[in-house]
Amino acid sequence: MADPASSLAAAGAAHILTPLELFQQADIVVKAVMGLLILASAWGWGIIAAKSIQLAILNARAKRLLKSLAHGVPLTDLSETFLKVQPNDPLRVVYQSMIDENKRSAELRHSAAQQESLLDRVYRVGQLASSNTLDRLKGGLQSLATIGAVSPFVGLFGTVWGIMNSFQGIAASNNTSLAVVAPGIAEALFATALGLVAAIPAVVFYNRINGNIGQFGKSLKTFVEVYGVELSRQLSKGETHGRLAA
Template sequence: MSDPAIGAASAAVAHALSPIELFLQADSIVKTVIVLLLLASAWGWAVIAEKLIRLSLLHRRASALIASVQNDLPVTEVAPAFAAAPASDPLAQVYRAAVEEYQRSADLVASEGQRDALQERVHRVSVLASAAALDQLQQRLPALATIGAVGPFVGLFGTVWGIMNSFQGIAASNNTSLAVVAPGIAEALFATALGLVAAIPAVVFYNRISGDIGAYGKRVTAFIGVFEVELSRHLSRKGERHGLRVA
């Protein structure tokens, strides 16, 4: 039969080593490290949630937009489905930029060379619009890389500082009992654990989100190719109707 006094002491030790108690018992340096890691973890999860939700919506909308013009992609005007898409949608931004460039240069197709120049301008405008849209989509993503790279070292700094305090406590009390050093070591290891809690999800989801952005970028690139094919076909038909001169 267990001794009630031993059970009470064990419960008191367990309570004293709870995360909240570890934070309250830590010195100012370790507390600062813990707060920084908690803030970094919260910011990382906010970025992760925003990127995952947005990319899911973009992929779903891209499928719907491409399906809406699968057999007939207008090049002289923006298709209604794309016109109704949000202005921040990268696919819609690229499409609008390409159509606007064609509309500005549609009257400059008096020869074969001018037709090729128009196609080149549309291609460049589309690529630039794609790059700008994907850069915007990658905003705040480097924060995850930073958290993943720095988080463990910040936690390690808290660990080293906590262990130093524990050794100082041993020297001051002249007592090597585990009860003397346990709280300080627990605080130190708690900082390390928080560093890993912040860093591991950041690294995992940084790779996941980067892959999703890369896959979406390939869809945008494929769409640019489809638009250029439709544009070339449209210009060829227009040249046949108007007796296009060869440069």
């Protein structure tokens, strides 16, 4: 004779709802909430993947560049390296902005005061270009922050709505059996789960990407300062038209 407890467990296992079934059986409002959270999660992962790949490439390139400069490679030899990357590459943008300022000041570097003013302008231009570059790199992070902050509450709304419907079903059927209540509650809680699935990666990678952007910002700052040192050295040698302007 079969064990009644085993039979009950087998019957329960046979009626376990899959995530797809939970979605299909949910109320239209809960379905809308679930769909919104799925889209938010997909959007967040798209931003995460794009930013992570982009920053990994940028930080690796910046690390190689600074390593080359530390080994004595002149900045004048970097032009060919920068010509191989896209014009909108952050490192090239910062480099080109300083080169352009140096060229525009070709006739304003005769006296010591003019040279000092040139160094200050080039440094300021480099810092401004770096700041603008970092602002562009942060594009999309606001969306991640929004997903991380709002998704749990959207999921909670779906849960509350689903539980309300479950209680209304209990009242209408006058049946408090767990078999009647459980599916509706499971659908409602699934909305909360989706909210957390969307929010947790968004929060984790928001902080991680921000850290990677900060690391790249430090590399940009170092590069600008190294360029200023090299330009100062060229001016001190009396190369008024300096190879750095080439």
